[in-house]
Amino acid sequence: MKHTNCKIIGLTGGIASGKSTVSSILGSKGYYIIDSDEVAKDIVKPYEPAYHSIIKFFGTSILNEDKTINRKKLGELVFSDVNLLQKLNQITHPYVFHEIRSRIAKNCSRQNIIFVDIPLLFEVYNELERHKIIFDEVWLVYVDEKTQLERLMKRNNLNLQEAKLRIEAQFPIEEKKKRATRIIDNMGDIESLIKNLNKTLDYLL
Numbered sequence: 001m002k003h004t005n006c007k008i009i010g011l012t013g014g015i016a017s018g019k020s021t022v023s024s025i026l027g028s029k030g031y032y033i034i035d036s037d038e039v040a041k042d043i044v045k046p047y048e049p050a051y052h053s054i055i056k057f058f059g060t061s062i063l064n065e066d067k068t069i070n071r072k073k074l075g076e077l078v079f080s081d082v083n084l085l086q087k088l089n090q091i092t093h094p095y096v097f098h099e100i101r102s103r104i105a106k107n108c109s110r111q112n113i114i115f116v117d118i119p120l121l122f123e124v125y126n127e128l129e130r131h132k133i134i135f136d137e138v139w140l141v142y143v144d145e146k147t148q149l150e151r152l153m154k155r156n157n158l159n160l161q162e163a164k165l166r167i168e169a170q171f172p173i174e175e176k177k178k179r180a181t182r183i184i185d186n187m188g189d190i191e192s193l194i195k196n197l198n199k200t201l202d203y204l205l
């Protein structure tokens with residue numbers, strides 16, 4: 001089913017390609033954005049629906065003392081074992097997609113454009129369709145793999161092997177590039193990212 005009242009733009013890219021940076025620039029321009037990583041964080045807060053299922057499967061050793069999920073620990077576990085990552089996805093994704101769909105429905109009458117920042121857009125495309133999340137356009141924030149690796153290692157304080165495992169848990173960025181409607185190049189500095197984003201926004205006028 002198409003969303004008739006507003007345009008839904010999927011904002012994607014590889015891990016650490018710059019989606020959150022683009023989202024915050026869009027936010028400062030007044031655009032409405034749904035941040036999938038934030039939604040995924042909300043649904044695993046203590047006593048939220050996915051919380052119990054995660055503990056049931058992964059055990060209490062992934063909890064902090066205050067009973068919140070230790071994201072660093074869980075991340076280390078799932079990014080080094082594809083079966084565990086799949087299990088975490090199976091638990092969390094239905095809740096995440098349900099919430100995204102509901103935010104779209106709630107805001108579509110008030111917004112001309114809704115951006116959905118979603119790292120796994122192409123990886124979970126069929127599941128998104130099943131949840132009636134249909135994109136009019138997909139914008140990809142692009143960096144080459146070398147830059148992606150460097151920025152990821154720096155931001156998350158990961159060694160080369162840990163960073164590579166996280167990149168390999170997603171489709172290669174060059175594959176994503178082929179499937180996107182528009183590319184926002186983020187190989188340069190923030191100033192040039194803003195220029196590239198503004199050029200892409202011009203297409204919407």
Ligand SMILES: CC(C)(COP(=O)(O)OP(=O)(O)OC[C@H]1O[C@@H](n2cnc3c(N)ncnc32)[C@H](O)[C@@H]1O)[C@@H](O)C(=O)NCCC(=O)NCCS
Binds near residue numbers: 092
């Ligand atoms: C593994 C977890 C605990 C790590 O938490 P952490 O706070 O360190 O990272 P954060 O959630 O901010 O994600 C950072 C980036 O990792 C990548 N990433 C996250 N989850 C996944 C995944 N399931 N598969 C591949 N890459 C992923 C994305 O590029 C994301 O932007 C967390 O990412 C998680 O619960 N993931 C499962 C839910 C999910 O798929 N979220 C993505 C949005 S749908």
Ligand SMILES: Nc1ncnc2c1ncn2[C@@H]1O[C@H](COP(=O)(O)OP(=O)(O)OP(=O)(O)O)[C@@H](O)[C@H]1O
Binds near residue numbers: 013
């Ligand atoms: N043009 C740039 N120049 C230098 N550093 C940048 C640039 N754009 C983003 N960064 C930095 O690169 C890192 C990754 O950017 P960001 O967090 O926006 O990526 P992301 O795609 O949202 O990542 P994730 O998939 O993990 O959510 C951050 O530390 C950010 O500050």
